Amino acid sequence: MLRNLLKLACAAGLLLTLSACDFLLFDPKGPIAAEQMELIILSFAVMLIVVIPVFVMTFVFAIKYRAGNDKADYRPLWEHSNLVEIVVWSVPLVIIVVLGIITYRTSFSLDPRQPIASEQQTMRIQVVALDWKWLFIYPEQEIATVNELALPVDTPVEFLITSDTVMNSFFVPQLGSMIYAMAGMENQLNLIADETGVYRGLSANYSGFGFSGMKFKAHVKTEAEFKQWIAEVKRAANPLSEQAYQLLSVKSKDHPVEYYSSVNPLMFNRIIEKYTGEQNGE
Ligand SMILES: [Cu+2]
Numbered sequence: 001m002l003r004n005l006l007k008l009a010c011a012a013g014l015l016l017t018l019s020a021c022d023f024l025l026f027d028p029k030g031p032i033a034a035e036q037m038e039l040i041i042l043s044f045a046v047m048l049i050v051v052i053p054v055f056v057m058t059f060v061f062a063i064k065y066r067a068g069n070d071k072a073d074y075r076p077l078w079e080h081s082n083l084v085e086i087v088v089w090s091v092p093l094v095i096i097v098v099l100g101i102i103t104y105r106t107s108f109s110l111d112p113r114q115p116i117a118s119e120q121q122t123m124r125i126q127v128v129a130l131d132w133k134w135l136f137i138y139p140e141q142e143i144a145t146v147n148e149l150a151l152p153v154d155t156p157v158e159f160l161i162t163s164d165t166v167m168n169s170f171f172v173p174q175l176g177s178m179i180y181a182m183a184g185m186e187n188q189l190n191l192i193a194d195e196t197g198v199y200r201g202l203s204a205n206y207s208g209f210g211f212s213g214m215k216f217k218a219h220v221k222t223e224a225e226f227k228q229w230i231a232e233v234k235r236a237a238n239p240l241s242e243q244a245y246q247l248l249s250v251k252s253k254d255h256p257v258e259y260y261s262s263v264n265p266l267m268f269n270r271i272i273e274k275y276t277g278e279q280n281g282e
Contacts, residue, residue: 024173029195029220032110033176039106046095112177112189116156122190123151126268127161129168129181129203130248132210133255137240139265143233144240146248146258147216152226153196161187162272164249169205172218178204184275193220213254233259240267 028034064072108114115122126137137144149172151157161170163181170189171178179189193199203214221229236259238244244260245267264270 024200027174028176029174029197029199030176030191030193032116032191033174035106035110036176039102039110042102043099046098049095050092110177112179112187114190115158116190116192118154118156118192120152120155122156122158124158124160125149125151127159127170127181128268128271129161129163129165129170129207129214131165131251132203132207132214132253133248134170134201134203134214134216135248136216137263137268138230139263139268141230141233142262142265143230144260144263144267145233146260147255148219148257148259149201149216150219150221150226150229151193152223153193153220155223156190156192159189159191160268161189162268164271166207167205168203168207168214170201171204172199172201174199175218180205184272186272193218196220196222196225210251210253234261236261239263 025033025040026037028037063069124139126139128135128137133146134149135144135146136149159170159179161179161181162185163183165183167183168181169178170181172191175191175193177189177191179187181187197220199218199220201216201218203211207214219229238258238260240248240260240263248258
């Protein structure tokens with residue numbers, strides 16, 4: 001019932017929005033993103049409980065109590081009403097309590113570290129934010145790509161995210177949850193896509209000169225297409241050696257998509273570990 005109402009509200013909202021707008025957050029392609037969209041709409045609707053009456057009353061009072069209307073009561077000595085006090089204090093209080101409960105519960109139910117239950121085995125993809133490109137390492141397939149992400153549909157994916165530069169933010173809006181990429185740290189994000197397609201991915205945290213080109217496409221493929229893609233990357237015959245990584249970490253703007261046919265499965269850990277001393281103030 002609530003879900004249907006929310007969908008209806010969303011559809012109405014979409015119709016009201018200019019069609020030119022790219023409303024990614026309201027076009028989810030996975031259950032996490034869908035739940036987050038419902039959360040946005042629900043919080044928005046709950047807050048409108050105060051906003052709408054205020055707007056209505058602003059106009060009603062302005063018209064009813066205008067100087068030219070002698071039918072309205074003129075009460076210059078009026079100063080207190082218990083009823084008004086109760087309404088203006090209790091409604092926001094209830095809203096805050098409701099939003100608080102929703103926030104508390106979804107902090108756990110939408111915890112990005114929480115594994116997603118599925119019959120499919122969880123796949124692991126390591127993400128490294130560089131200046132200004134995204135490196136994706138597939139430790140199980142032993143391949144890596146730059147600025148192109150591919151994942152099989154209906155398969156839960158655990159992203160392990162770090163940065164080899166300043167703080168960045170990994171975000172595929174249509175799959176849900178944005179999470180920070182920070183040097184010397186490993187962040188986890190569990191996502192699942194339930195529809196094949198190509199979705200926009202970006203850095204949602206300004207990181208300097210080449211930031212605007214720090215984008216990638218997330219290709220959600222069928223199992224067979226995904227295998228084909230892995231094979232295609234392997235055919236690149238371009239291993240991600242230590243030297244290749246050094247070259248890649250040099251600052252570059254609008255970096256093209258690159259395929260690396262092999263990668264040391266421990267590379268991701270080394271990228272994190274080289275900051276260990278700095279984390280401890282050494
Ligand atoms: Cu951190």
